[in-house]
Amino acid sequence: MIEGIGYLSLTIWVPIVAGLLILMTGDDRNASGQRTLALVGSVLGLLVSLPLWSGFDSGSAEIQFNEIAEWIPAFNIWYHLGVDGISMPFILLNSFTTVLVVLAGWQVIKTRIGQYMAAFLIQSGLINGVFAALDGVLFYVFFEAMLIPLYLIIGMWGGPNRVYAAIKFFLYTLLGSLMMLVAMIYLFFVSGGSFEILEWHRVGLTMTAQILLFVAFFFAFAVKVPMWPVHTWLPDAHVEAPTGGSVVLAAITLKVGAYGFLRFTLPIVPDAAHELTWLIVALSLIAVVYIGLVALVQSDMKKLIAYSSIAHMGFVTLGFFLFNPLGVEGGLVQMISHGFVSAALFLCIGVMYDRMHSRQIADYGGVANTMPKFAALFMLFAMANSGLPGTSGFVGEFMVVLGAVQVNFWWAAAAALTLIFGAAYTLWMYKRVIFGKVANEHVADLKDIDGREFLVLAVLAVAVLAMGLYPLPVTDVMHASVNNLLEHVAHSKLVY
Amino acid sequence: MTPPPSDFIIALPEISLLIVACLVLLIEAYSQSKVAAYLTTILGLLLTSVLIVFAGSADIQFAFGGLYINDAMGVTLKLLTCFAAIMAVIYSRQYLADRGMLGGDYLSLLLFAVLGMMVMISAAHFLSLYLGLELLSLSLYAMVALRRDDVRASEAAMKYFVLGALASGLLLYGMSLLYGLSGSLELGRVAETINYGVKSEMVLVFALVFVVAGLGFKLGAAPFHMWIPDVYQGAPTAVTLFVGSAPKLAAFAFAMRLLVDGLQPAHGDWQQMLAVMAVASLAIGNLAAIMQTNIKRMLAYSTISHMGFLLLGIMSGSLAGYSAAMFYAVTYVLMSLGSFGMVTYMSRAGVEAEELDDYKGLNSKHPWLAAVMGMIMLSMAGLPPFVGFYAKLTVLQSLVGAGWLWLALVAVFFSLIGAYYYLRIVKLMYFDAPASSETIPVSHAGDARMLLSANGLAILLLGILPQPLMTLCAYSIQMSLR
Numbered sequence: 001m002i003e004g005i006g007y008l009s010l011t012i013w014v015p016i017v018a019g020l021l022i023l024m025t026g027d028d029r030n031a032s033g034q035r036t037l038a039l040v041g042s043v044l045g046l047l048v049s050l051p052l053w054s055g056f057d058s059g060s061a062e063i064q065f066n067e068i069a070e071w072i073p074a075f076n077i078w079y080h081l082g083v084d085g086i087s088m089p090f091i092l093l094n095s096f097t098t099v100l101v102v103l104a105g106w107q108v109i110k111t112r113i114g115q116y117m118a119a120f121l122i123q124s125g126l127i128n129g130v131f132a133a134l135d136g137v138l139f140y141v142f143f144e145a146m147l148i149p150l151y152l153i154i155g156m157w158g159g160p161n162r163v164y165a166a167i168k169f170f171l172y173t174l175l176g177s178l179m180m181l182v183a184m185i186y187l188f189f190v191s192g193g194s195f196e197i198l199e200w201h202r203v204g205l206t207m208t209a210q211i212l213l214f215v216a217f218f219f220a221f222a223v224k225v226p227m228w229p230v231h232t233w234l235p236d237a238h239v240e241a242p243t244g245g246s247v248v249l250a251a252i253t254l255k256v257g258a259y260g261f262l263r264f265t266l267p268i269v270p271d272a273a274h275e276l277t278w279l280i281v282a283l284s285l286i287a288v289v290y291i292g293l294v295a296l297v298q299s300d301m302k303k304l305i306a307y308s309s310i311a312h313m314g315f316v317t318l319g320f321f322l323f324n325p326l327g328v329e330g331g332l333v334q335m336i337s338h339g340f341v342s343a344a345l346f347l348c349i350g351v352m353y354d355r356m357h358s359r360q361i362a363d364y365g366g367v368a369n370t371m372p373k374f375a376a377l378f379m380l381f382a383m384a385n386s387g388l389p390g391t392s393g394f395v396g397e398f399m400v401v402l403g404a405v406q407v408n409f410w411w412a413a414a415a416a417l418t419l420i421f422g423a424a425y426t427l428w429m430y431k432r433v434i435f436g437k438v439a440n441e442h443v444a445d446l447k448d449i450d451g452r453e454f455l456v457l458a459v460l461a462v463a464v465l466a467m468g469l470y471p472l473p474v475t476d477v478m479h480a481s482v483n484n485l486l487e488h489v490a491h492s493k494l495v496y
Numbered sequence: 497m498t499p500p501p502s503d504f505i506i507a508l509p510e511i512s513l514l515i516v517a518c519l520v521l522l523i524e525a526y527s528q529s530k531v532a533a534y535l536t537t538i539l540g541l542l543l544t545s546v547l548i549v550f551a552g553s554a555d556i557q558f559a560f561g562g563l564y565i566n567d568a569m570g571v572t573l574k575l576l577t578c579f580a581a582i583m584a585v586i587y588s589r590q591y592l593a594d595r596g597m598l599g600g601d602y603l604s605l606l607l608f609a610v611l612g613m614m615v616m617i618s619a620a621h622f623l624s625l626y627l628g629l630e631l632l633s634l635s636l637y638a639m640v641a642l643r644r645d646d647v648r649a650s651e652a653a654m655k656y657f658v659l660g661a662l663a664s665g666l667l668l669y670g671m672s673l674l675y676g677l678s679g680s681l682e683l684g685r686v687a688e689t690i691n692y693g694v695k696s697e698m699v700l701v702f703a704l705v706f707v708v709a710g711l712g713f714k715l716g717a718a719p720f721h722m723w724i725p726d727v728y729q730g731a732p733t734a735v736t737l738f739v740g741s742a743p744k745l746a747a748f749a750f751a752m753r754l755l756v757d758g759l760q761p762a763h764g765d766w767q768q769m770l771a772v773m774a775v776a777s778l779a780i781g782n783l784a785a786i787m788q789t790n791i792k793r794m795l796a797y798s799t800i801s802h803m804g805f806l807l808l809g810i811m812s813g814s815l816a817g818y819s820a821a822m823f824y825a826v827t828y829v830l831m832s833l834g835s836f837g838m839v840t841y842m843s844r845a846g847v848e849a850e851e852l853d854d855y856k857g858l859n860s861k862h863p864w865l866a867a868v869m870g871m872i873m874l875s876m877a878g879l880p881p882f883v884g885f886y887a888k889l890t891v892l893q894s895l896v897g898a899g900w901l902w903l904a905l906v907a908v909f910f911s912l913i914g915a916y917y918y919l920r921i922v923k924l925m926y927f928d929a930p931a932s933s934e935t936i937p938v939s940h941a942g943d944a945r946m947l948l949s950a951n952g953l954a955i956l957l958l959g960i961l962p963q964p965l966m967t968l969c970a971y972s973i974q975m976s977l978r
Contacts (some may be wrong), residue, residue: 027863072886074966075893115863139888141880148874151919155927163927167919174915178908181889185896185904 003410003443006067007055008081010048011091011128015098019121022114027093031113038117045124052088058477061085061484062132063198071138075188077195081132085481086213086262086332090131090255093339097251098124101244103182103345103456108243109157110352116157120244123149130256136184136195143220143256144177150245150253156241165233165240172223172233180220180264183213187230187268201267201488204495210272217265224257227280227286227317231310238306239359243350246302250309250342255335258316262485266320271488273321278341280321285414292421296428301349301359304429305342307383310439311418312338318415319400322407323489328398328482329475336474337384337392337467344381344460348374351453352433355446362431365439373433377449377457382430384464392467393422415460501551503559506566510614516540518606524600526735530593537585537603541610544861545578545811554975555887558620562682565620567921568975569822570967573617578831579743581610583947587837588734590941594844595643597732601905602642604739609635622681624750629667629714633745636739640731659713659723665851667710673703674758683758691761700932701765708769711754715747717803718776718885725784728796730909733843733850736792736837740799740830748825751810752818756977763813770811771903777804778910787919791852794917795835798876801914802828807890808907812898815977820890826965827875827887827958834872834951838865841944855929866925867953875955878911878919883958883965890966 007015018041020035056064063082071079083091101120126149127191147170157164189193191203205213223230234254239247268275276484288311295307312334319331351374352367353359368375384391388397397419404412438444449457467474504511517537523533552571559566592598615628631766643655675681677699694700712720728736753893756765776802779802788794798821806828809821842849842865848853859866875882888911895904958965 023867071961072963074967074970112806139842141885144880144885148879151922152926163923166927167916167923170919171912171916178912182892182896182901182904182908185889185893186901188893189897214606295931364599388794 001443004378006081007048007051008065008067008083008091008132010053010124010339011045012081012097012132014123014125015045015095015128015494016125018042018044018207019118019125019279020416021117022121029110029115034114034117035102036122039040039099039104041121042095042102042124045121046095046099049091049128052083053092053477055476056083056085056088058085060063061478061480064088071135074246075137075195076193077137078135079138079139080135080196082134083132085478086485089261089332089336089477090259092127092250093128093255093336094124094252096130097247097339097343099246100347100456100459102345103351103452104247105242106452108307108350110167114157116153116242116244119149119153120248123153123248127252127256131259136187136200137195140177140181140184143180144174146253146256147173147177150248153245153248154237154241157242158245160240161236162240164226165236165297169233172230176220176223179216183378183430186213195233197263200264202493203268203494205269205271205277206495207271207427208492209360210269214265214269214272214276217260217269221257221260222263222283222495224260225313225317226253227283227314228259228291228310228312229283231287231291232443234310235303235306238346239300239302243346243353246346246350246428247343250305250346251339254309254313256337258331258335261317261320266489267485271492271494273489274323277321277323280317281411283431284314284318284321284410287311288318288415288418292418292425296421298359300447301352301361301429301433302346304425305349305385308422308425309342310336311422312342315400315418318411322403323486324403324406325479325482325486326406327400327403328486329478330396330403332396332478332482333392333399333467333471333474334396337396337464339462340460340467341381341384341391341393344377344457344464345385347453347456348378348381351449351457356442359431361437364433364443366434366443367438367446368434369438370437370443373454374449374457377454377461378430378434380461382426384427385466387419390447390465392464392465392471394468395471401418501557505582506551506557506559506563507618508551509544510611510618511926512547513540514544515546515606515613515658517604517611520604520607521600524604525623530598532583533562533588533600534598534602537607539584539636540607540844541582541585545575546608550580556976561881562684563621563624564618566618569752569972570618570976572972573822574614576826576829577613577617579740580745580833581606581738581923583833583837584738584741586733586947587737587833587840588946590944591734591840591843594697595732597642597734598731602639602734603625604719605635605639605642606914607627608744609639609738613742613749614819616746616753617749620683622675622686622755622758625683626664626671626751627755629750632653633714636743639735639738640727642735643732646730648730649732652727656723656727661826662711663710663720664845666706666713670703670708670710670720672704673699677703683753684699686758687760690759704759704765704769704965707754707759708766708773710750711747711937712773714750715744715803715807717773717807718775718780718800721777721780721800724800725793727795728799729790729793729850733792733836733840733848735777737833738842740795740832740836744799744803744829744832747827748806748822751807753819754867755810756818767811767813768809769785771900774804774807774811775903776937777807778802778907782910782914782917783836788917789852790850791839791855791921792836792850793853795832795839798917799832800915802876804910805891807905809893812900814893814898815973816890816897817894818977819966819973820887820894822973823890823966824887826969828884830951830955831872831876831884834868834948834955835876837944837948837951838869838872841865841941841948848920852921852924853931855924864949868948869925870922871952871955873918873921875907877915877974879915881959882955883955883962885959886966887963938958946967
């Protein structure tokens with residue numbers, strides 16, 4: 001049993017308990033109390049995750065903050081939590097994003113505010129669980145359970161076509177998850193009756209088994225990432241989701257899929273991963289190039305950013321399957337950076353949508369004249385999205401391109417196209433929305449961002465700049481774990 | 497060594513339940529009070545539960561010359577059957593009272609049905625097995641037909657009766673063939689004889705086909721599922737609630753007694769039949785449920801698909817598989833009680849909340865009810881952190897463990913399809929606006945509401961800590977296999 005309760009458990013259960021408390025406070029008559037409670041819950045969630053950073057030994061690749069307790073002994077299932085340099089930053093990112101989401105929904109959400117806040121807090125706890133779980137079934141429980149609040153968020157507070165988007169999102173991701181479940185049960189038997197993920201890392205497997213497991217995990221994680229061609233749920237979900245939902249989707253949920261590749265696919269089936277590198281690289285490059293072009297022609301801002309997310313995540317998967325430290329670390333940095341940048345962009349679009357109730361680029365023009373502060377911040381995030389040096393967007397992309405050059409020049413060349421496409425679609429959208437003459441009287445009536453909105457965006461701006469100018473603390477944390485992982489992956493675990 | 501207890505001590509729960517059932521009929525005849533019969537029923541079921549524990553034994557005991565068996569699995573299942581019946585009675589009190597059906601006839605029929613289930617569960621002999629099954633079936637036919645002036649209910653009862661009688665005939669024919677082969681009606685002796693080798697393998701397979709067909713009928717597995725949707729939809733909701741819950745436990749016991757206690761040596765033969773039935777049930781149940789607009793009918797098809805999963809557990813033929821199937825049966829009964837309990841609760845005098853549209857916008861008027869129903873639906877879809885997930889997990893695990901990887905994949909595929917129509921209920925409750933601006937009618941039965949909350953929370957709590965129930969099932973199965 002555990003001695004006391006560890007920080008990891010707290011990062012999971014503090015937001016969930018806060019969410020349940022909010023649900024108990026009843027309906028919208030207590031809205032202001034519910035908002036305060038949500039803020040307190042999310043800030044507490046962030047506070048209890050800070051010790052993970054400060055107490056983390058970045059020189060070690062070992063699992064830290066281990067917590068292990070008996071859960072379902074009949075099936076040898078344990079409540080086993082722990083983080084390494086790969087998973088720890090994402091718990092922080094998630095707890096941090098939750099605070100922003102609570103603030104972003106402060107006044108915008110008018111109906112069923114308690115349920116809205118509770119859904120986000122519960123979701124936040126569950127996602128922390130995904131990153132912290134080291135037992136297969138525990139991981140699966142969090143991995144699946146996090147779909148439920150997100151399904152409700154999209155379906156209840158989304159746009160006109162929200163029901164279709166919510167169900168599509170749910171069924172797509174469920175398909176992948178169920179394949180993974182069968183893979184996990186298979187691994188349970190192969191490993192001699194263990195659901196311990198780290199145990200699975202050591203199990204020898206035949207090539208056929210590895211390929212099949214790879215396919216199962218691929219379904220689960222590729223849908224979440226999402227990789228081309230299973231990406232189609234994402235634009236729908238994003239367009240219909242409320243701002244907070246989009247932020248969580250882009251900043252966190254997509255990362256769960258990429259994280260799965262590092263925690264499951266690469267170490268459990270390394271030989272299959274090497275064997276099928278061509279597949280992942282091809283799909284990643286298609287995402288980078290083709291989806292980049294698709295983003296260019298979007299007329300809906302949210303859809304544009306959604307496609308841009310897919311392109312950026314293509315970079316991440318490409319980095320992971322280069323099997324060198326630059327690629328993997330670049331991918332991880334890109335994930336965190338994309339967490340900040342996409343969150344900020346969706347918040348920016350949310351700011352405009354709250355005022356104009358339109359996401360169509362054509363409805364805007366000349367916003368800079370009426371919202372100068374907003375335009376300045378938006379500019380920064382647009383630049384970061386197109387990978388301008390000095391912003392966080394540049395660091396990850398540059399590392400991945402460097403890593404790719406070491407492996408194959410043409411991969412690198414194709415990947416580098418994103419720097420052009422990214423700049424093209426982001427800046428072109430920015431130009432059409434922000435600059436030019438004031439397009440219509442609605443734009444003329446716009447009010448600049450208030451203190452709350454400014455705070456949220458400014459915090460993100462600082463994060464984007466800090467990571468762009470001095471990424472060392474982040475890569476430092478990952479270094480040992482990434483090297484350890486790559487060393488593990490380099491050794492074949494094939495049995496005949 | 498203590499001497500084995502007398503036969504009558506071992507069968508005390510059944511005997512007392514019989515007395516209570518007769519008593520309820522008498523109370524109806526001589527008392528004006530509606531509450532007396534109701535309370536007697538609940539107290540009688542509670543008394544029976546106590547007696548089950550009292551007469552229970554971890555060892556295997558036989559009584560009445562091998563007609564009756566008392567073992568851990570029997571004790572657990574009988575106890576859970578009684579609890580399920582108590583829940584069904586509490587859920588349906590208001591519904592029945594509103595429609596003037598809360599009387600001795602409903603309650604005593606229910607008690608006789610429970611008695612039939614208990615006899616089935618403790619049967620060690622073809623005769624007692626059949627006797628229990630018929631007592632259960634006849635009581636259920638009458639319960640479905642309780643609303644005489646309702647056309648649909650009468651039609652449902654008629655279909656149920658004709659098809660049920662046919663199934664009983666098939667079963668009897670199969671049993672008679674087995675008797676001819678083995679010279680015994682005792683399940684244990686039949687197993688021994690088959691194990692020793694039978695004269696004609698063909699006759700054995702022939703008998704198996706009939707027995708399994710009869711079993712499939714009683715379980716409601718495809719292709720013998722035709723009666724389920726009509727009966728579920730046509731019967732008064734309170735009766736559907738009962739038909740869809742406790743009898744599934746008895747059906748599981750029936751399958752275990754017949755196939756495992758009696759026909760284990762022919763495992764290879766019935767395994768394939770069950771596999772076909774399971775896949776067909778999963779396919780038909782899940783696909784047909786998508787198209788329904790009536791929630792009772794939708795839940796009926798969902799039952800068929802759940803029975804498919806249950807069969808998958810039994811067919812894997814291992815200790816783990818049997819415990820998985822038992823765990824599945826128990827959790828299914830819990831979820832089924834919750835879902836039909838909700839439909840009953842939502843119905844008021846003159847209003848049947850049978851259409852899916854009746855659940856539109858439930859969240860905006862009754863958030864807690866919507867949350868409970870949502871938990872039940874997601875649990876049925878097999879999503880964590882609800883108990884339905886572990887039911888599916890254990891069955892899948894036993895399948896993969898027995899080397900049926902492809903069946904596990906098929907099951908997973910159909911669960912994905914199944915998730916769609918469960919999600920649709922969640923969608924109706926949470927995403928859609930109420931059909932009318934008036935408040936959604938619900939009955940005002942405080943007892944049912946509390947039970948509903950407890951039912952929903954149990955699904956969540958067992959989903960977070962499933963260990964106790966899993967251990968109970970595994971222990972019961974382990975102690976009962978010969």
